[in-house]
Amino acid sequence: MKIENPADLRVLLQTARGGSLSAAARTLGMTPAAASATLKRLEGQLGARLFERSTRAMRLTPQGQTLLAYAERAFELLAEGEALVADDRAAxxxxxxxxxxxxxxxxxxxxxxxxxxxxxxxxxxxxxxxxxxxxxxxxxxxxxxxxxxxxxxxxxxxxxxxxxxxxxxxxxxxxxxxxxxxxxxxxxxxxxxxxxxxxxxxxxxxxxxxxxxxxxxxxxxxxxxxxxxxxxxxxxxxxxxxxxxxxxxxxxxxxxxxxxxxxxxxxxxxxxxxxxxxxxxxxxxxxxxxxxxxxxxxxxxxxxxxxxxxxxxxxxxxxxxxxxx
Missing domain, CATH: 3.40.190.290 (D-Maltodextrin-Binding Protein; domain 2)
Structure with a gap:
């Protein structure tokens, strides 16, 4: 299956950066339950577990690390494209x-x-x-x-x-x-x-x-x-x-x-x-x-x-x- 909503990848990024779904939720302005549901939906669409969950932290799986690298680059390119559209002399x-x-x-x-x-x-x-x-x-x-x-x-x-x-x-x-x-x-x-x-x-x-x-x-x-x-x-x-x-x-x-x-x-x-x-x-x-x-x-x-x-x-x-x- 394919990722239906690329914006869901932001939960992956923020969870990896913050180490928990609650940290990701705070950064993205959503509830922890919504962040958890988004991540589960993303894993279901890909047919792969992206994080190993424990009571203390969440650790990326090899599949999660691969997707994270591409997601980071995708959002960087998108941000650069938006800046170029707004101003072709953008920093x-x-x-x-x-x-x-x-x-x-x-x-x-x-x-x-x-x-x-x-x-x-x-x-x-x-x-x-x-x-x-x-x-x-x-x-x-x-x-x-x-x-x-x-x-x-x-x-x-x-x-x-x-x-x-x-x-x-x-x-x-x-x-x-x-x-x-x-x-x-x-x-x-x-x-x-x-x-x-x-x-x-x-x-x-x-x-x-x-x-x-x-x-x-x-x-x-x-x-x-x-x-x-x-x-x-x-x-x-x-x-x-x-x-x-x-x-x-x-x-x-x-x-x-x-x-x-x-x-x-x-x-x-x-x-x-x-x-x-x-x-x-x-x-x-x-x-x-x-x-x-x-x-x-x-x-x-x-x-x-x-x-x-x-x-x-x-x-x-x-x-x-x-x-x-």
Whole structure:
């Protein structure tokens, strides 16, 4: 069966927020009996229990959690639509759910997010930080920021910056071990590698005069958090191959020194991924436009693509390493 009255979902929302039907009733201006009857009607129409009831509190069931997430987004979109109808210059409002790589979030994005929220105080930010590949559809985020070339045809991809991985190490490491002059010299160095899905990505690729070569590096440290890898490198623990955006501040300050600058690495662009072609909330498109503008002003970043381009071609995302392992 279908939900006959979408307004009944407000009882679900307020019960989840307040922890009880009586709290929901007070917020909605109805009696506890009416709130209870509305919830029972909703469960009957869906054929699923939405809350586990006890004498102390009400706890959402897995089905209730799923419906709650969609109900919250539905009411946010409705509120934004009403505001746009009333005034197409209405202030941005609602929640932005953003997934981003760990090091990029810490070194670049956090102050930009702060600035964006100061400009739009009606927005709330839910930031998911980590280096695993977020499924934009499954994880229910409004926007995922990812490195690499991407291929999911269900998503809208916009390039934010044409980054490439660069090889670097701290002056302290180079003072102890010397500088590599060719990719093959990396075989004699301690290289910090990344883990993805339980596998270490150890095959790094370089090119000169159009000829590519692969080097299977190794080292005494590997991690699944790109931010920690960069911190190890700055501390002098080894050599890293990492996005020019992430290590840009360390290269500028001298904390890291670029190596093999006359060797080319594989393209590693940064993209904004959106879960739908049909409707993009104005708060989301505004954030993407803002990020594209900020990245375009970075020294290593060229102008970003036009808004919401076609999905990128197929490749694997791997934080600066070659797609093989």
């Amino acid at each position: 941005l409002q609602g929640t932005l759910r953003v997934a981003a790589p760990s090091d990029l979030a810490r070194t670049v994005l956090l102050p930009w997010f702060d600035d964006f929220q100061r400009t739009h105080p009606g927005l709330r930010l839910e930031l998911v930080v980590g280096d695993r590949l977020h499924d934009v559809l499954r994880d229910e985020v409004d926007l995922a920021i990812r490195y690499g070339l991407l291929a999911d045809s269900r998503l809208v991809a916009r390039r934010l910056a044409p980054a490439q991985p660069v090889l670097s190490a701290a002056p302290a490491y180079l003072a102890r071990h010397g500088r590599p002059n060719t990719p093959q010299d990396l075989l004699r160095h301690n290289c910090i590698t990344f883990q993805r899905g339980g596998r270490r990505h150890k095959l790094w690729r370089f090119a000169q005069h159009g000829v590519w070569q692969e080097v299977r590096v190794d080292g005494d440290r590997s991690v699944d958090d790109a931010s920690l890898a960069r911190e190890w490198a700055v501390a002098g623990a080894g050599i890293i191959l990492k996005s020019s955006i992430d290590v840009g501040p360390d290269l500028a300050s001298g904390a890291l020194v670029r190596l093999l600058a006359d060797w080319e690495t594989e393209a590693y662009p940064l993209h904004a991924l959106l879960p739908s072609r049909r409707f993009v909330p104005r708060r989301v498109s505004a954030l993407v436009d803002y990020l594209a503008l900020r990245f375009s002003t970075m020294p290593a970043a060229a102008p970003a693509d036009r808004p919401f381009s076609a999905p990128a071609v197929d490749a694997e995302e791997n934080h600066g390493h070659a797609p093989k392992a």
